[in-house]
Amino acid sequence: MSGDALLILGLAALAIYTGVHWERARRSVTDLRSSRRRIATLRRTAARERGHVVLISAVAVAAFFLAVRYG
Numbered sequence: 227m228s229g230d231a232l233l234i235l236g237l238a239a240l241a242i243y244t245g246v247h248w249e250r251a252r253r254s255v256t257d258l259r260s261s262r263r264r265i266a267t268l269r270r271t272a273a274r275e276r277g278h279v280v281l282i283s284a285v286a287v288a289a290f291f292l293a294v295r296y297g
Contacts, residue, residue, distance in 0.1 A: 229293075233290075233293050236289075237286065237290070240282065240286050243282065244279055244282050244283065244286075247275050247278045247279050247282065248275075248279050250271075250275045251271075251272050251275035251276050251279065254268050254271045254272035254275060255268075255272050
């Protein structure tokens, strides 16, 4: 398998993984609005999931930049 194909498969997997985390964060925020009992836990969960999305996106951008620059 060529390097380009691996890069495309990796980016597709990363997009799916990012989407899962984004959906979890969105659901946490939605649950936060409907249920006031679990506010602290849901806020931490939403913040953690958003942090994961930011970290994953930053790594993806760096990997893509390095692949394009040096690949």
